[in-house]
Amino acid sequence: MHIVLIPDKFKGSLTAAQVREALMAGVRTHLPEARFTAFEASDGGDGFLDAVAAVRPLQRLEATVSDPLGRPVKAAFGWDPEQGEAFVEMAAASGLVLLSEAERDAMRTHTRGTGELIRAALDAGAHTVYVGLGGSATSDGGTGLAAALGYAFLDASGKTVEPCGGNLSRMVAIRPPEGPVLPEGTRIFAVNDVSNPLWGPNGAARVYAPQKGAGPEQVRLLDAGLRHLDALVQRDLGSDQGKLAGAGAAGGTAFGLRAFLGAEFLSGTHYLFRITGFAEHLTAAPVDLILTGEGKIDGQSLQGKLLDGVLQEAAPRGIPVVAVCGACDAPLEDLKALGLKDLLVTADPGRDLAWNMAHGFEQVQRTMAAYASRHLPIGS
Structure with a gap:
């Protein structure tokens, strides 16, 4: 058998x-x-890097980045110098695994470290970056990672607002970087397998924020903040992504990757199927059962x-x-x-x-x- x-x-x-x-x-x-x-299997969440590394020859490079509360932490990414491709696992920089139960606070946590990890991959020479989403401690709509790559979020007095879930509603304007956000020809892939939009009954806050330490009132505030962020992005960047299936992945990080970095969405499951040859094996070899x-x-x-x-x-x-x-x-x-x-x-x-x-x-x-x-x- x-x-x-x-x-x-x-x-x-x-x-x-x-x-x-x-x-x-x-x-x-x-x-x-x-x-x-x-x-190997992965939906793009924590374990994504190990799953890819099991079937592709990758160097494992480390960078010191910000954890979800801004503390320095060492995080690894996968690097294929021959193909110029890097594999970033969001959980390594912005994951729940980096926090104790008492530290979980979706109002305070942010994705700056994920942006810093993407920057480290770009500095290594990557022209294609796969960002595995999942296991995040955040609900900031990807504003933290955007700030790490040059964006600024301003309040009513024109001062910079520190990106985090609780500050989304304070933002009144988005100031893009003066130069190019990414080197010319760079492709970013947001790897995940969820279908949630950014906000609303099935959005990032209402579905996922409770496991990140948010109570009912905080969930309401986070959802309102993500909806507000969506409106700001539409007005200031001309990008309408909030209702897109999958935009709510990892506390809206998928939305941020698409809105701020022009990322393409990619199914983690089907990507692993492709690079492991799973579908081809089912066709080529008699298989009696899949577990x-x-x-x-x-x-x-x-x-x-x-x-x-x-x-x-x-x-x-x-x-x-x-x-x-x-x-x-x-x-x-x-x-x-x-x-x-x-x-x-x-x-x-x-x-x-x-x-x-x-x-x-x-x-x-x-x-x-x-x-x-x-x-x-x-x-x-």
Whole structure:
């Protein structure tokens, strides 16, 4: 039996590589002769750089940049000197992983460090920069990164406003850099797999700011600030991007990359599919089953993210897909309608979140072994 493995990480519990190892161990308890082919997966969020580096020869360069609260932090980016391409992971400079639980404050955090990391990549000679979005601690609409690259945001008295989520509504004008924002011919790609607009009921603040430390009133203020920023960008830069699907990624950083740097949007899932040869492998080699999944499957998983992408590739080829996750908030009937054969939830409902995350490997292995004993080979 030939099984393709393409899971994402179980955030805070297991890396994607560890998930693959647990799945293989589970299957082999029942089918020791099973053959596996593994593929890297990323939606553009934290882990994007490692996923690309696993399939492309990259140098790992470091720069000292600002963390989400302005403190110096060392962050790495991937550099391919032969192709002139750099790979920046936003979470390395502006991520939640850089803050303690008590430090999470979407009103104060900013993306300046991500802009500084992009600048470091440009200084290294990059003419193409892929910016992986996800895991951010911010909700500043990308104003911080824009400031790092020469933009200024002014208040009613003409003074510079420090970009952060809580200051968006204070901005009354945008002053672009005097010279070119980027070297001529530079291309920036905003890599992500979400479909949220910048503001509104499904926007960056209302959907994502609560996990970044924002309470209900702060969410309201952040959403109003992002809407105000959108209007300013339209007036001062002539760029109307706020309603664009995906503009709300990473607290509106996708919007900022597009509005201030002219970035193109790129699906992280489909980019990894392309550079790893995932789709070609499904066509060229007989595949009996695909195992995919992530830490939590929810409504976003059905809108262009990894699971959705895998199902789109598998369905026309008639390959069954089984998803494994720690928790699921998406209706099973919606998953089945997209073509999912089975969903395996690994969390022990009798244990708390901390225990399940600490025992993620054994839970994935145990759940997969139980499924294999009942259902593999498929149709048995």
